[in-house]
Amino acid sequence: MRKGFDMSKNKRALFLFLLGIGVLIIIFMLNIALGSVNISVSEILGCFFAPENVSRAHRSIIMNIRLPRTLAAIMGGACLSASGVLLQIFFSNPIVEPYILGISSGSTLFLAMVILGGYTFGFASIGAFGMFLGSFLGAMLVMLLVIFAAQKVRSVTTLLIIGLMFGYICSAGTSLLTVLADRDRIAGFTIWTMGSFSGFTWEQVGILYMVAIPFLFLSFIISKPLNTMLLGEKYAQSMGISIRSFRFLMVLISSVLTAIVTAFAGCVSFVGLAVPHIVRTIYKTSDNRVVIPAACIYGGVMAGLCDMAARLVLSPTELPLGAVTSIIGAPVVIYLLTRKKGGSL
Amino acid sequence: MNLILSAEGLSVGYDKKTVVSGIDIKAAKGQVICLLGANGAGKSTVLRTLSGLLAPVSGAVYIDGENVREIKRKDLARRLSLVLTEQPAPSLTTVYELAAMGRTPYTDFLGRLSDDDRIIIDEALAQTGSLPLKDRIFGELSDGEKQKVMISRALVQQPELIILDEPTSHLDIKHKIEIIRILQKLANEKEITCILSLHDIDLALKCCSAVMLVKDGKIAACGAPEDIAEKGIIDELYGIENASFFETTGAVELKGADKNDVFIAGGGGTATPLLRSLARLGCGISCGIIHENDVDFYSAKTICSAVASEKPFCTISQETVSEAQKLISEAKCVIDSGFPVGETNAACVQLIGYAAALGKPVMSLRGAEECKRLFGNTALRSFDKVSEAAAAAMLHAPQFNA
Numbered sequence: 001m002r003k004g005f006d007m008s009k010n011k012r013a014l015f016l017f018l019l020g021i022g023v024l025i026i027i028f029m030l031n032i033a034l035g036s037v038n039i040s041v042s043e044i045l046g047c048f049f050a051p052e053n054v055s056r057a058h059r060s061i062i063m064n065i066r067l068p069r070t071l072a073a074i075m076g077g078a079c080l081s082a083s084g085v086l087l088q089i090f091f092s093n094p095i096v097e098p099y100i101l102g103i104s105s106g107s108t109l110f111l112a113m114v115i116l117g118g119y120t121f122g123f124a125s126i127g128a129f130g131m132f133l134g135s136f137l138g139a140m141l142v143m144l145l146v147i148f149a150a151q152k153v154r155s156v157t158t159l160l161i162i163g164l165m166f167g168y169i170c171s172a173g174t175s176l177l178t179v180l181a182d183r184d185r186i187a188g189f190t191i192w193t194m195g196s197f198s199g200f201t202w203e204q205v206g207i208l209y210m211v212a213i214p215f216l217f218l219s220f221i222i223s224k225p226l227n228t229m230l231l232g233e234k235y236a237q238s239m240g241i242s243i244r245s246f247r248f249l250m251v252l253i254s255s256v257l258t259a260i261v262t263a264f265a266g267c268v269s270f271v272g273l274a275v276p277h278i279v280r281t282i283y284k285t286s287d288n289r290v291v292i293p294a295a296c297i298y299g300g301v302m303a304g305l306c307d308m309a310a311r312l313v314l315s316p317t318e319l320p321l322g323a324v325t326s327i328i329g330a331p332v333v334i335y336l337l338t339r340k341k342g343g344s345l
Numbered sequence: 346m347n348l349i350l351s352a353e354g355l356s357v358g359y360d361k362k363t364v365v366s367g368i369d370i371k372a373a374k375g376q377v378i379c380l381l382g383a384n385g386a387g388k389s390t391v392l393r394t395l396s397g398l399l400a401p402v403s404g405a406v407y408i409d410g411e412n413v414r415e416i417k418r419k420d421l422a423r424r425l426s427l428v429l430t431e432q433p434a435p436s437l438t439t440v441y442e443l444a445a446m447g448r449t450p451y452t453d454f455l456g457r458l459s460d461d462d463r464i465i466i467d468e469a470l471a472q473t474g475s476l477p478l479k480d481r482i483f484g485e486l487s488d489g490e491k492q493k494v495m496i497s498r499a500l501v502q503q504p505e506l507i508i509l510d511e512p513t514s515h516l517d518i519k520h521k522i523e524i525i526r527i528l529q530k531l532a533n534e535k536e537i538t539c540i541l542s543l544h545d546i547d548l549a550l551k552c553c554s555a556v557m558l559v560k561d562g563k564i565a566a567c568g569a570p571e572d573i574a575e576k577g578i579i580d581e582l583y584g585i586e587n588a589s590f591f592e593t594t595g596a597v598e599l600k601g602a603d604k605n606d607v608f609i610a611g612g613g614g615t616a617t618p619l620l621r622s623l624a625r626l627g628c629g630i631s632c633g634i635i636h637e638n639d640v641d642f643y644s645a646k647t648i649c650s651a652v653a654s655e656k657p658f659c660t661i662s663q664e665t666v667s668e669a670q671k672l673i674s675e676a677k678c679v680i681d682s683g684f685p686v687g688e689t690n691a692a693c694v695q696l697i698g699y700a701a702a703l704g705k706p707v708m709s710l711r712g713a714e715e716c717k718r719l720f721g722n723t724a725l726r727s728f729d730k731v732s733e734a735a736a737a738a739m740l741h742a743p744q745f746n747a
Contacts, residue, residue, distance in 0.1 A: 231446065234429055238425070241418065280437055286436065
């Protein structure tokens with residue numbers, strides 16, 4: 001048994017990867033199939049291979065509404081989870097993620113400024129890439145503020161509270177802007193700030209994938225130095241990591257991954273927190289070479305599931321996605337905080 | 346001499362604020378160099394600067410003749426590794442995975458281990474005796490086991506030099522000794538230089554090839570422990586006032602009360618447990634007649650308010666006897682520690698009789714028969730245990746008689 005330890009760990013990881021991908025495919029299909037109009041799997045497949053056999057209405061629902069939405073939810077979940085892993089290591093704090101630290105809210109605030117400010121100054125609409133840039137600036141700004149605060153406090157819980165406060169400040173700013181802006185033009189904006197994958201356009205999906213894939217890959221590339229960071233910065237440095245540039249890289253990657261999701265889907269809470277912990281627990285490892293790809297897969301699964309629940313539970317009324325992810329994610333935070341060690345990486 | 350690390354006129358500190366200045370250090374292959382100093386003296390700052398984590402305020406640290414701040418991080422990681430005080434524990438990492446992290450400066454971008462890497466990791470774990478722990482979760486080990494694993498991790502980097510910040514703090518005496526032994530072995534067999542800070546002065550003086558004393562922002566002394574350890578240097582280093590450290594034995598004694606309640610007739614190490622026991626109870630003690638080369642002398646010197654002592658290897662002089670008699674007459678009671686009796690200290694036996702004649706209560710730690718043989722019909726109480734004798738003596742001390 002001892003001898004086979006390494007082996008069985010690898011087998012377990014392989015099994016879980018295959019399982020995750022399988023579940024992801026099922027969720028993907030279900031997300032497209034289920035809704036106010038139910039569509040059969042054969043119709044979904046038909047859409048790609050023999051479009052002429054599928055009714056026009058169903059094809060339109062699949063291609064214009066459900067497919068971009070599902071693709072966005074899955075990739076969004078992956079981005080938030082990977083970002084959560086990076087932030088948890090960066091702050092050597094198991095209870096942080098983009099939403100808790102206020103980074104998502106910072107993103108939203110800047111986005112609100114871009115969108116609503118844009119309306120005020122007469123721009124008819126802001127391009128998808130412009131939205132991403134605005135949201136990225138907000139994410140970076142709050143991230144830097146939180147890093148600054150983190151240097152002053154060492155306590156896990158204090159950092160959490162500071163992040164929450166940043167989140168409140170940004171949300172307050174967003175609310176102010178919403179009130180000041182023209183009512184008709186912000187229809188849907190409030191719902192959007194609570195997080196939602198609805199209304200994704202193909203242009204937005206395109207930008208989401210174009211930005212997310214290289215940055216997710218980057219986060220996997222840095223998984224070896226991330227592992228050394230588990231021992232703390234000094235040890236990482238002593239093992240040959242140039243800490244300054246590496247810290248910058250971590251901040252950049254996690255901000256981009258958060259911003260790209262927030263730009264189009266608003267604040268999606270707790271996915272970035274719950275998924276890394278679930279992954280570490282089921283894979284029984286802290287090795288980021290496993291945790292990061294696994295977080296991407298299971299992040300997709302979780303966001304896909306939550307989005308499905310948001311759409312279906314009180315159908316035809318759609319629940320705010322944030323409500324669903326919070327119901328699942330917040331108990332994870334409580335569990336981690338009440339555990340003796342306050343949780344660990 | 347094969348120099349691994351050197352620095353001259355180095356000043357260390359944070360943000361241009363100097364903490365320790367004027368550091369000269371030359372570390373040769375296979376040396377174990379220890380920094381001693383009080384908490385907050387700046388030992389950790391010195392070590393962090395030597396390891397290149399912290400920029401010096403002035404001067405430079407050279408490793409193999411190269412400025413440590415200019416060596417590429419990855420190259421430096423192959424020459425120097427660290428063991429720090431904090432033991433961050435990623436909750437799900439096994440001992441093996443943790444030690445394997447030491448291969449970071451050698452492996453490819455995904456950190457895949459080759460067969461050679463695995464051999465090196467196994468060897469490093471074996472060096473510290475941690476190989477049987479390799480499948481355990483690091484966070485679940487005892488402090489001592491953790492520290493050994495962290496040393497293994499440092500070894501996996503195959504360094505020429507290991508810098509350790511207080512590697513023995515929080516450890517029990519068995520593990521302290523084990524850690525020091527491991528470092529000595531590494532230095533002697535693998536010629537790895539170790540620079541470390543310790544709080545265990547006795548271990549440092551016994552195990553390290555050189556010690557540096559850090560005090561008041563300076564290096565107070567530096568050299569082989571035999572040359573450094575003059576009487577009183579440690580008391581001065583740590584600013585010890587109501588206790589005393591004996592460089593010869595490496596023991597610390599706490600000062601007793603400055604009065605004379607109990608006189609103890611001792612010698613040959615028999616008085617020391619009694620002295621400690623009584624001092625703990627707050628009793629003022631005098632002691633005699635002790636030869637100055639006796640173990641009892643070292644402890645009595647610190648603990649007792651007065652000691653009647655004789656020069657080494659001499660028969661006790663009349664002068665010393667009258668000094669002891671004076672102490673007895675001042676004391677409330679007398680205890681015979683059961684000292685061995687020989688030619689040079691026969692006078693001590695007479696002191697017991699003297700005390701009894703003065704009407705002082707006399708207690709003895711000898712059996713009744715031996716008492717009879719040595720002291721004849723002198724009235725005394727005989728005890729088996731030191732604590733019982735001490736308790737009996739306390740009954741005669743004034744603060745309990747009120």
